[in-house]
Amino acid sequence: MQGPLIDSLTRQGITRRTFLKYCATLASMMALPPTAGRAMAEAMAAAKRPSVIWLPFQECTGCTESITRSHSPTIEGMIFDMISLDYQETLMAAAGFQAEEARHNAMKENAGKYLLIVDGSIPLAIDGAYSCIGGRSNVDILKEAAAGCAAIVAMGSCASYGGIPKANPNPTGAVSVADVIKDKPIVNIPGCPPIPVVMTGVLAHYLTFGALPELDDKGRPKAFFGDTIHDRCYRRPFYDQGKFAKTFDDEGARNGWCLFELGCKGPVTHNACATVKWNGGTSWPVESGHGCLGCSEPDFWDAGGFYKALSTPADPLRFAAAAAVVGAGAGVAVSFANRAKKDAAKTAHETTTLADLEK
Template structure:
């Protein structure tokens, strides 16, 4: 790519994106990220001057859905183009190189950009049995992650698997899957959860990093607050029906046809933090609730084990699920105390000194 400008704006221009379209995009992104209105232009200017950062993308226990979501380009989108505008030096689904050449590319990129490259991870890391359940080029996911993260500036965990363990971690978690943040403690980790995550969220974070060189503000779960600050329910277009107490009871009843709230059909919108209701999917076409199905809560930790997709939230999350464990521990404590008591009582009997009348008179 020598001879060509590595600035993002030039790269976009080469793909036919006008400066005007770019600034408009930046303003949208800025508003989506809840930056002040004046920040849009600053954002655009900073972004325009950003040079292509090196990105190493590692895929572990995942389904490639996250890559699918982000690289989907039936029409060239700005997201896609920005995505094209980074120097993606290693991504084994997308890269042409294979085998030893691929691993060599990773090593080369790491060396060339030591301390500066962005590490993107999708998928969880299996820890059980020495991590044998997922290896790449004979290297376990764990070893590859720990090796690659050393020279990274920051880590972006893309998708719920990387962010929270996701489906591989669902009970009974046969591979001992863990989230990236459980392994990486000495580098900033951004969680972009979702199964898959929304493309604009991904690019928004990248854009922020490109423009300002920092990661955006995060919530308690390490997710960019700008995108995960409100629940689906807060922004849902069906919310007025919820407030009026109008609920669809089945997927084919009157209520469902009238577009009433899907709460009783198990919608997890009220407890799910994500931006689906406003950013939407497929070029802003719709989002699950708009398509007539409740939210599954895919951007929340443990969503797979959260008690059934069609179980209404008003029902408690199966408190009796813990009953067996509680009873077992309680019985353990009780039996231990009972044995100790019996031993104590038996010692007391052994220590018994037969009373005599003299004992009574003092």
């Protein structure tokens, strides 16, 4: 079971050449230099299957669906088969005491070396009683499993930031993995659900370089979350030209203009949807005509209405002109003005009503 990765790939009919191509594209997607593809292929081919324990907490299984149903059979899916997934409640055949025993065995045999994947948030209210597995609370199980792991991958927005369970008024007291565990390296892969290739990319990076990839200030791999959706959006030229769809069925919408005024959260959302896309590169939300919901950002569920435009200037030219008039000397005043604007925006946050959807 613990043989090198390449042997398992070979058994499934993947040639070395195909694997080289895959690694070259993965390196490109992760913004690594072209030579990294070769290094990745060598390291991954020789790597032993790492033991992985996957703990689901307050979640909807959407993250598991996203990974396991990523357009099969992809090499992503196969590499995912190549990890030694020793505990995953949704996928494993074992149940009850057998299942718990498998988890304990994996934790004991691979102490200090296994990778812990968590999806779902952790409820802390009434001593974590809102979500229990085998009579033990999620927070209890997480602390036990985290103690012996090498690193934690928080899969999806719930594990990364609390997600929908944490949405106001957060009845279960849901928190993220990073709120509970402070002494282990944690990679957040937010998204509702997250993009499958990000998971493979993190795994590939871990196997190749023996370390987790570089993270941003919210704990996300920079390679995939470095740019905003807006920065890489193919509709960006329309934003720059001031061409916006005003409703979902006007001329602008039919011409594929920018969805900013329909509430697109692309300008403040860091994710790779615009470049990697979904369903094997078929399309992604903005391409299908709907604004970005911002699902890979903390508390996206409470960030105003999905169909409320962001409270930033919609006209970049007017914004630039205003900034030029103010001049460099008035920087302090501008920051105060921005703070006031931010407060105003915060108090102006409203819940979405049916009327918002029909405006």
